[in-house]
Amino acid sequence: MTGHVESIPSSRGRVALHELSSGEGAGGLGLLLLHPLGASSEFWRARAPRWPGPIHALDFVGHGQSPPTEGRDYLPELLCADADAALVALGSPRVVAGAGLGAYIALLLAGVRSEDVVAALLEPGEGLAGAGPEPVHPQVVAEPAPCGEPVPVPDPIAIERLEASIRPPRYALDFSRHAQRLVMTGEPKQPTPWWDAVAEGPNAERAQGGWQPALDALSLA
Amino acid sequence: MQEPVDREAHPPERFSSVPTIDGELALYEWGHPDAPPLVLVHGFLDHGRGFDRLAPHLMADYRVVAFDARGHGRSARAESYGWENDVQDLARVIDFVGGSADLIAHSRGGGQALDASIAYPKRVHRVVDIDGFGPPPDGWETVDGVREDPPARDDLLGFLDRRRAAAMGRSWPTYPSFEALVERRGKQNPRLDPDWLRYFVFHAAKQTEDGWTWRADSHVTLHAGPWDVGWITPTWRSLRVPILAITGTERDAWGPASPELVAERLGDADYEHVTIPDTGHFVHMERPREVAEAALGWLKR
Numbered sequence: 001m002t003g004h005v006e007s008i009p010s011s012r013g014r015v016a017l018h019e020l021s022s023g024e025g026a027g028g029l030g031l032l033l034l035h036p037l038g039a040s041s042e043f044w045r046a047r048a049p050r051w052p053g054p055i056h057a058l059d060f061v062g063h064g065q066s067p068p069t070e071g072r073d074y075l076p077e078l079l080c081a082d083a084d085a086a087l088v089a090l091g092s093p094r095v096v097a098g099a100g101l102g103a104y105i106a107l108l109l110a111g112v113r114s115e116d117v118v119a120a121l122l123e124p125g126e127g128l129a130g131a132g133p134e135p136v137h138p139q140v141v142a143e144p145a146p147c148g149e150p151v152p153v154p155d156p157i158a159i160e161r162l163e164a165s166i167r168p169p170r171y172a173l174d175f176s177r178h179a180q181r182l183v184m185t186g187e188p189k190q191p192t193p194w195w196d197a198v199a200e201g202p203n204a205e206r207a208q209g210g211w212q213p214a215l216d217a218l219s220l221a
Numbered sequence: 222m223q224e225p226v227d228r229e230a231h232p233p234e235r236f237s238s239v240p241t242i243d244g245e246l247a248l249y250e251w252g253h254p255d256a257p258p259l260v261l262v263h264g265f266l267d268h269g270r271g272f273d274r275l276a277p278h279l280m281a282d283y284r285v286v287a288f289d290a291r292g293h294g295r296s297a298r299a300e301s302y303g304w305e306n307d308v309q310d311l312a313r314v315i316d317f318v319g320g321s322a323d324l325i326a327h328s329r330g331g332g333q334a335l336d337a338s339i340a341y342p343k344r345v346h347r348v349v350d351i352d353g354f355g356p357p358p359d360g361w362e363t364v365d366g367v368r369e370d371p372p373a374r375d376d377l378l379g380f381l382d383r384r385r386a387a388a389m390g391r392s393w394p395t396y397p398s399f400e401a402l403v404e405r406r407g408k409q410n411p412r413l414d415p416d417w418l419r420y421f422v423f424h425a426a427k428q429t430e431d432g433w434t435w436r437a438d439s440h441v442t443l444h445a446g447p448w449d450v451g452w453i454t455p456t457w458r459s460l461r462v463p464i465l466a467i468t469g470t471e472r473d474a475w476g477p478a479s480p481e482l483v484a485e486r487l488g489d490a491d492y493e494h495v496t497i498p499d500t501g502h503f504v505h506m507e508r509p510r511e512v513a514e515a516a517l518g519w520l521k522r
Binding site: 009010012013069070071072073075076077078080081084085088108111112113135137138139140141142143144145146147165166167168171174175177178 | 240241242243244299300301303305306308309310312313336337339340341372373374377378380381384385388445446447452455456457458459
């Protein structure tokens with residue numbers, strides 16, 4: 001695997017995009033990998049995915065080599081905008097694969113950029129379920145963080161806010177309805193209503209046999 | 222260009238700033254610095270100087286403090302414009318003026334003030350909320366028809382497209398003249414007194430090489446995510462702060478909220494509702510004296 005990392009602009013600063021493989025000579029579509037909550041592109045590097053094309057992995061803000069947002073606000077939709085920035089930087093069409101939080105963001109991206117994302121491979125992992133399908137009232141606003149405090153990586157506020165994000169099934173379905181193709185592999189460890197709704201809904205299929213075989217099947221499609 | 226004259230406006234006596242986690246907020250004060258603090262919270266795409274007509278009626282007995290929300294007026298642009306960022310900024314402003322305050326808040330500021338009272342009960346003493354109760358469940362009826370929330374995917378698509386535009390440095394259009402800006406804002410808020418409108422726009426605007434544009438960051442709409450208007454009422458079941466609701470009666474660009482909607486949103490909260498007739502959404506700009514009388518009468522009880 002190559003080790004090249006590039007800092008790409010998103011409108012909220014910059015994010016780190018790692019090239020795991022240049023895919024030279026393979027001629028296939030590019031693959032963009034989105035990591036679980038609290039992880040980084042290292043998650044994918046350790047897995048060493050095989051894919052007949054260039055492979056890139058994004059570090060979400062406040063994770064890996066992507067600095068935290070200065071305002072320390074985190075939502076899957078805000079992180080989706082960084083994945084969108086990666087699409088702009090890399091070009092399309094592309095296949096996107098995500099694990100945990102990365103899977104939810106891959107779903108959002110596949111639904112919004114339906115022409116650019118030919119398929120999304122989703123698997124369970126950290127940060128998959130968020131806070132569940134409905135808000136708990138009141139949604140508590142945290143104490144303001146002290147000004148000038150150095151922020152650890154991953155940003156603990158990122159973990160907290162992304163775990164608190166609400167994932168209504170009908171909301172998720174509005175994205176899967178527009179996605180070209182969603183392949184869902186594995187089963188969530190905890191009840192995840194959005195995952196079940198999407199898997200039973202349009203444009204989605206459950207894959208048996210593990211992640212790499214599902215990825216292989218996508219590369220042949 | 223000289224500041225336009227509005228005889229009812231009284232500029233601030235002191236100017237300062239409050240640091241935030243990612244920038245700073247411009248702050249304006251009237252009245253004695255040792256008097257009890259009264260923090261004024263403006264609405265979306267307004268600014269702290271929008272209280273220049275109201276502040277003079279409050280300053281006799283209070284340290285009146287208005288500020289420009291992040292990305293508005295003279296406050297610094299930020300990368301983050303989530304609702305929570307604003308509510309946390311309000312906590313910072315309250316801490317700056319001593320740690321506890323009464324609030325007078327308008328429109329979006331009203332909603333944020335109520336949420337701040339739930340999140341930070343020690344900081345928020347009482348809230349005067351001027352037409353800040355959220356949209357009605359089916360959306361506002363405007364002259365162009367009912368304005369509905371777009372479906373989730375379309376909403377995020379718009380958000381991602383605006384973020385791509387932001388990354389390319391796109392911003393508000395530039396207008397050829399100050400008067401063109403006044404005309405633009407006047408169309409959105411046709412009820413505002415012409416002298417006040419020019420004064421208000423003057424403080425909302427800045428001159429550039431190419432003409433005039435808004436001071437506000439055009440990316441203040443940078444927020445997305447699942448949100449349902451039906452979440453407001455259950456959240457506000459946790460309201461414990463005394464509230465004075467003030468609304469007008471005349472349909473405007475936004476609102477006003479009907480007494481039925483206010484009652485539904487506030488539920489069993491400790492509140493009173495004052496309606497000011499022949500007034501639209503910007504009650505504190507159209508009727509500053511009446512708003513101040515209602516607020517002071519209630520606050521002094």
